[in-house]
Amino acid sequence: MPPAPGSNPSHPSFVELTARIFSSKEHPITLEMIDRDALHVIKKLNNAGHSGYLVGGGVRDLYLGKTPKDFDISTDARPGQIRKLFPNSTIIGKRFRLVQVFFHRSKVIEVSTLRSLSEFDLEGPESVLAPNNTFGTLDQDAQRRDLTINSLFFDIRNKTIIDYVDGVGDLDKSIIRMVGEPNKRINRDPVRMMRAIRHSARNNFVIEEQTWKAICANHQKLALCPSSRLRDEMFKDLYSGSAAAWFELAVDSEIFFTLLPLYRKIFVNHPTDSPHPRVFLSKLVSVLDRLLSEATGQKSVLFPDFFVLALLLIPWAEMKYHLFSQQQKGSALFQIAKRIRTDLDQDLGVQLNLRRSLRQETTALLTNLALLLQHRHNDSWPKWLRNKSYFARTSLLYSCYMEALSGNFVPVQQLEILPQISEEPRQPVHERESQRRGKPAFSSKSKGGIFGFRKK
Incomplete structure (x- = not known):
């Protein structure tokens, strides 16, 4: 299978991967399934000499036969170049700049430049959510994403899926797996734990063993995240329509008690002659x-x-x-x-x-x-x-x-x-x-924290 475009082995922290390319006969995604405005954005990028790919959750949902909530796009064009191509757009974000392209009825298509692996160097120093305004290539961008099933690219030019991390295989097997070494990925952004159980709950997927062990071992690190971010992520899961499945995973991993600590003693000290509060x-x-x-x-x-x-x-x-x-x-x-x-x-x-x-x-x-x-x-x-x-x-x-x-x-x-x-x-x-999205969340009353993370 030939390697996909975008490889950059000269990067000092790069782990060279070879992508598997899935032809249009090997996957269920068609151009007719993609939002018309998203297609317009990708075609305009291509016509200007840039690459443009449907990425992340949009590819995942289309592969599973679902209608994506968002159609996000990644490209090798820089934010300024994207902005010039689309007058109806704006650049947002400081931690990582991306472009929002506006359409009728308040529709927004988000376009990001491919990011470098340096932010989440698999062999690099242990840093928590380092600045990531470093642009990269397809393989680097795939390796810095959270889950394998969210690390796929769809190229409309030849209708292929580009897969560096066996995301298609995990979709076929109904598996949730973190990209890279789970403990390191969690340390650098603990909210990844919530995303893992979210997609497991919503899709009825099984969390891969090493990923699950890392979540259970690191659940308390959620306390390092901005409280407003935890609140929004929790309510997102409660309103998802899969809250019951989410709840079981959150309790089993103890993430639930990190989010709602007043339940920890209640679960441990409940009377033996009455039903466990978990049941109700x-x-x-x-x-x-x-x-x-x-x-x-x-x-x-x-x-x-x-x-x-x-x-x-x-x-x-x-x-x-x-x-x-x-x-x-x-x-x-x-x-x-x-x-x-x-x-x-x-x-x-x-x-x-x-x-x-x-x-x-x-x-x-x-x-x-x-x-x-x-x-x-x-x-x-x-x-x-x-x-x-x-x-x-x-x-x-x-x-x-x-x-x-x-x-x-x-x-x-x-x-x-x-x-x-x-x-x-x-x-x-x-x-x-x-x-x-794209905006940094800074913790209040916290000196020395970076990019929204509180110091212990």
């Missing part, structure tokens, strides 16, 4: 998956972050405060609410950079759920309670709670209240990520 948590996130699946296509159906966080914290609030199994009168419930808020401030506020209003809304939702459980009668409530401003949102949480407890499905019609209960218009996670 799994049922709660399964309810979330089902509702998101049934509401697909309804753009107005977006759960507020505080609602999903309250859903996640139901077993914790019960185990620690017996919030739902014991009736708490007014003053006692108020004191418990204060203690819950203190716990959220101390254990999650900083850990996930949760804004104050979100913590307050989460606390209120949990305590109001206790009120609904205390005053229910045949799933009905007195008029004074139904007239409360918080009743609509709390009744939806109650329905989710009861579905997890007894299997009675939440009526999809009840989701119609979601636009009314958001504290503020909630931006979808993928849009928040799109705006953040």
Whole structure:
């Protein structure tokens, strides 16, 4: 099999790889499957004498028969050259500059210059997320990506897939594998662990043994990452529609306890005569998956972050405060609410950079759920309670709670209240990520950290 273009063995830290080229007869991807605007960008790059490839998740999803969320492109053209080719574009990012090309209806195609392996030199010094504005070649760019299944290139000129890291083989075998030595790759960007379990959960893939061992051994290194980045990544997984599968992997790897440390003691010290909180948590996130699946296509159906966080914290609030199994009168419930808020401030506020209003809304939702459980009668409530401003949102949480407890499905019609209960218009996670990509996230109150990583 001939080597693909872009090889540069003269690079001082380069590990020379030979790509396998998959012809159009050896893979299912056709040009008709690719977004029209993405094709326009690639063709314009090619016509200007530059290479242009569909890369990463777009190739992965097309190979698996899915519709990609994004069609990202890589090229040997520099950002300034890309910018000149596309007047409807802008250069973003400091840690790594890329070009966003704008189209109708707010569509954005991101074009990046192939990156050098020097940022993640497999034999180089141990550095955490070093600057990576170094341009490279196809083989170098493939080796610096996170997972083998995300390291594929599609060339529209001859309709071939270019594979340096056996990503196609892992797709065929349903395997999640990190590129390179997993411990080093995790050390340089611990969020790779979350990406590995994310793609395992979403695609029902098995995580390769060495990758899994490295995740389990290094899960605490997530604490080095910017808290806002962890928050966004976690909510992205919770809203993915595969939260139940994600939850099982996150617990088994202990990533879950790094993200939500208040659950660690609860899992260890639960009473032996009662069901393990993991069981009920799994049922709660399964309810979330089902509702998101049934509401697909309804753009107005977006759960507020505080609602999903309250859903996640139901077993914790019960185990620690017996919030739902014991009736708490007014003053006692108020004191418990204060203690819950203190716990959220101390254990999650900083850990996930949760804004104050979100913590307050989460606390209120949990305590109001206790009120609904205390005053229910045949799933009905007195008029004074139904007239409360918080009743609509709390009744939806109650329905989710009861579905997890007894299997009675939440009526999809009840989701119609979601636009009314958001504290503020909630931006979808993928849009928040799109705006953040390419921008450095710096940790607050931290001296000496680089590129968003906090010093211990």
